[in-house]
Amino acid sequence: DAKTTQPPSMDCAEGRAANLPCNHSTISGNEYVYWYRQIHSQGPQYIIHGLKNNETNEMASLIITEDRKSSTLILPHATLRDTAVYYCIVRLPNNNDMRFGAGTRLTVKP
Amino acid sequence: EAGVVQSPRYKIIEKKQPVAFWCNPISGHNTLYWYLQNLGQGPELLIRYENEEAVDDSQLPKDRFSAERLKGVDSTLKIQPAELGDSAVYLCASSLVHSGEQFFGPGTRLTVL
Numbered sequence: 001d002a003k004t005t006q007p008p009s010m011d012c013a014e015g016r017a018a019n020l021p022c023n024h025s026t027i028s029g030n031e032y033v034y035w036y037r038q039i040h041s042q043g044p045q046y047i048i049h050g051l052k053n054n055e056t057n058e059m060a061s062l063i064i065t066e067d068r069k070s071s072t073l074i075l076p077h078a079t080l081r082d083t084a085v086y087y088c089i090v091r092l093p094n095n096n097d098m099r100f101g102a103g104t105r106l107t108v109k110p
Numbered sequence: 111e112a113g114v115v116q117s118p119r120y121k122i123i124e125k126k127q128p129v130a131f132w133c134n135p136i137s138g139h140n141t142l143y144w145y146l147q148n149l150g151q152g153p154e155l156l157i158r159y160e161n162e163e164a165v166d167d168s169q170l171p172k173d174r175f176s177a178e179r180l181k182g183v184d185s186t187l188k189i190q191p192a193e194l195g196d197s198a199v200y201l202c203a204s205s206l207v208h209s210g211e212q213f214f215g216p217g218t219r220l221t222v223l
Contacts, residue, residue: 034210043114043201043214044153087152094208096141097166100152 004088009105012082018075020104022088025069032091033064034098035073037084044087044100047073078108112136114215116202122221128190131218135183135204142179143212144187145201153201159185160207189220197222 005023012018024033034049048055048062050071055062061074075082087103115134123129135142140161145153156175158166161182170177174193179185189196199219203212 032210041216043203043217044212045214046211049210085152091210096143096158096160096205096208097155098210098212100154102150102152 003099004090004101006086006088006101006104008102009107011107011109012075012078014080014108014110015077018078018082018106018108020073020075020086020088020106021070022073023070024088024090027068027090028092029068030093032093033062033068033071034089034091035060035062036087036089036100037082038087038103039081039084047086078106080108080110082106083108114202114204114213116200116215116218118218119216120219120221122223123192124223125194126191128188129192129220130189131187131200131202131220133185133187133202133215135185135202136213139204139206139213140182141205141207141209142185143201143203143205144177144185145203147199147201147217149198156187192220192222194222196220 032051035047036044038044047059050062064071085103085105087100117132142159144156147153157170157177159179162179177187199217201217203214205212
């Protein structure tokens, strides 16, 4: 599976959009991009995933570049409860292997 | 709907003692995972079950770790004997087969003294 690169930490002001980048330059054509987050003292939580097209759900939006070598997770109006570690993962379809890296620690500040 | 249940939430033991963790997955999820998470790092897969079969246990230290999933539902992860380096959070997750959406429990924080 392709590896991902994320900044170790980011800050965001409450109410503003949080844009979390992920580099996956070695992604193969059939690998999906997944995002999870882990709030302190909890297990990771699925956020969103995509293959080529941009995706949006009630939690976030996922923007994948045309060459699929990078993506951005967008939390449109960050709240203090969005403070967490965010993991970007690439995964083959029908493959249960989910490799978590160190992620990005997002701190939302008042 | 109940999520993934793990117990205990916290466990403190002395080195060389045995310890066991229990996980009850979401009803209907036939795939179950055990992960280990060290401080400041992402979860690392220890073992994956599809129903009662361990289909990926390549990262499980088999000299001291064992796991079982009887009847393809609940699962137990055991360490015997525990070492200082086993101090970590042990996470259980479940999913439908081949789904990338895994549901995690809150984890068990193990401290080995």
